[in-house]
Amino acid sequence: MSRQYDERHRSVMIHEALHYLLGGRLTGTYIDCTAGEGGHIRAMLEATEGQAKIIGLDVDSEVLNIAEQNLKDYRESVELFNLSYVDFEIALRQAGVEKVDGFLLDVGVSTFQLKAKGRGFSYELDEPLDMRMNLSQKRTAADVVNSYREDELSRIIFEFGDEKRFARKIARSIVSRRPLFTTKDLHDAIKAAIPPAERYKRRRHFATKTFQAVRIEVNQELENIESTLRKIPGFLNQGGRIVIISFHSLEDGIAKRVFREKSESELKILTKKPVQPSKEEVELNLRARSARLRAAERI
Incomplete structure (x- = not known):
């Protein structure tokens, strides 16, 4: 392998x-x-x-x-x-x-998919934004974050990530930082949109919801x-x-x-x-x- x-x-x-x-x-x-x-x-x-x-x-x-x-x-x-x-x-x-x-x-x-290097599913690894479950599929996470309109990104982050409070700010941050090429680029865009106090009090990592939303969209789950x-x-x-x-x-x-x-x-x-x-x-x-x-x- x-x-x-x-x-x-x-x-x-x-x-x-x-x-x-x-x-x-x-x-x-x-x-x-x-x-x-x-x-x-x-x-x-x-x-x-x-x-x-x-x-x-x-x-x-x-x-x-x-x-x-x-x-x-x-x-x-x-x-x-x-x-x-x-x-x-x-x-x-x-x-x-x-x-x-x-x-x-x-x-x-x-x-x-989360742990193997090169798949781009996780914010824990710095690698190309991919997130495809089907490796023959053309659309990747990079395509989603770099080509979707701000309102479209906000919607999928809100709905698919259950990111109720900061979806709009995260979408705006992503758009302002384009192009995003790596998982670190996306992680940093999310981090910039969420206040430190909110990031530290969350039970799960602050990027989890947005990464989940993008993955769901990429794979039409x-x-x-x-x-x-x-x-x-x-x-x-x-x-x-x-x-x-x-x-x-x-x-x-x-x-x-x-x-x-x-x-x-x-x-x-x-x-x-x-x-x-x-x-x-x-x-x-x-x-x-x-x-x-x-x-x-x-x-």
């Missing part, structure tokens, strides 16, 4: 995801739409004693290479595809599968989640389940709305409220603290 990367990704809410996805079954065909490093897939195979068939997708070719290595002991039970979850139909067709017994979507950013959730029921066997793990209120809101809209015709909602990670998991993996899980079953 060409990029330096030392920290392994910890898949979140594994116990809860398997509980809702498998429903106690040891067989069936499942699709992990966001395979990442293969953590959830491995857990699914261990829980089903290797009897289940798993189709794994990830749009990030580099992280998929890691999954392939991590799952080498289960090659006969796993088929991996370098595809976005939006294109899961292509993977099903190539695998010769019409319908499956479960879909899993973990729509968080992976540790690899919200549109992709909604379109995928709307398609999934048509590819589920009766009794098959959808499980989505999200990390942002807007993502969770999309899942809640789609499940509710389809609750009378296609789906039975299994989680009236989003399931949250246990205190023990959050203590072991701080990145799990914002995770929310929803599940539904095909009727």
